[in-house]
Amino acid sequence: YRHGQASEVVVSTPNGDVAIGRDNPIAIVAGPCSVENEEMIVETAMRVKAAGAKFLRGGAYKPRTSPYAFQGHGESALELLAAARNASGLGIITEVMDTADMEVIGEYADVLQIGARNMQNFSLLKKVGNQSKPVLLKRGMSATIDEWLMAAEYILAAGNPNVILCERGIRTFDRAYARNVLDLSVLPVLKTLTHLPIMIDPSHGTGKSEYVPAMAKAAIAAGTDSLMIEVHPNPAKALSDGPQSLTPDAFDALVKELSVFGKTV
Ligand code: PEP
Ligand code: MN
Numbered sequence: 604y605r606h607g608q609a610s611e612v613v614v615s616t617p618n619g620d621v622a623i624g625r626d627n628p629i630a631i632v633a634g635p636c637s638v639e640n641e642e643m644i645v646e647t648a649m650r651v652k653a654a655g656a657k658f659l660r661g662g663a664y665k666p667r668t669s670p671y672a673f674q675g676h677g678e679s680a681l682e683l684l685a686a687a688r689n690a691s692g693l694g695i696i697t698e699v700m701d702t703a704d705m706e707v708i709g710e711y712a713d714v715l716q717i718g719a720r721n722m723q724n725f726s727l728l729k730k731v732g733n734q735s736k737p738v739l740l741k742r743g744m745s746a747t748i749d750e751w752l753m754a755a756e757y758i759l760a761a762g763n764p765n766v767i768l769c770e771r772g773i774r775t776f777d778r779a780y781a782r783n784v785l786d787l788s789v790l791p792v793l794k795t796l797t798h799l800p801i802m803i804d805p806s807h808g809t810g811k812s813e814y815v816p817a818m819a820k821a822a823i824a825a826g827t828d829s830l831m832i833e834v835h836p837n838p839a840k841a842l843s844d845g846p847q848s849l850t851p852d853a854f855d856a857l858v859k860e861l862s863v864f865g866k867t868v
Pocket of ligand 1 (some may be wrong): 636662666718719720741771807
């Protein structure tokens, strides 16, 4: 790998610069799967900020398995993310699904997310490599570590050095209990292969809120640089990924538990 030398990614947010990477506190990204309305996104932002999150996540453009499922509110959701950013000062992370949406999303996002289903969308990788915002590159659900790193290389080679690698669970033979298998072995493996910061997403990794705390702790024990946790004010009513979403209270309790590692702030 020719371009994997940045050991941290510094993201500028209204609350100041946040560095993600080896020698920094573990940065926590939290928020709903989808931005649904102004009240829920602003409320979630304020609650996760108070609990210790540094970034708010929320999808405006959603990659749904079914074309009949909620697809995200698009540009109007970006405006709601801006309202939540103003209210909380949190940095915003949201997904870019299509090169055509890059420009408008770039006006609102502090970090651009490339979803698992687009990990090898090479024209999209080149596009985000050509702009200045940091990129969160999720691992494809059936991608090898080499394929994932080569996808990152597309962004780096296009001129953007600020890539964060996010493990979000891979497909295996048994999906009866957990949605995916969260591959925490990537943590020690990637550290031998790249200096790029690593994020672990136990929400998509397990698909069930009750499994999220254990895997978040395991990720810290295994050396993650950052975490992504889905949080929704009313998971039972969520338009997407409710079963894996923590309530703001559960998220607050989890962040307090994570503090015993002494690596979060
Ligand atoms: C998400 O973060 O809501 C998402 C769709 O994630 P993934 O691409 O990992 O499935
Ligand atoms: Mn989701």
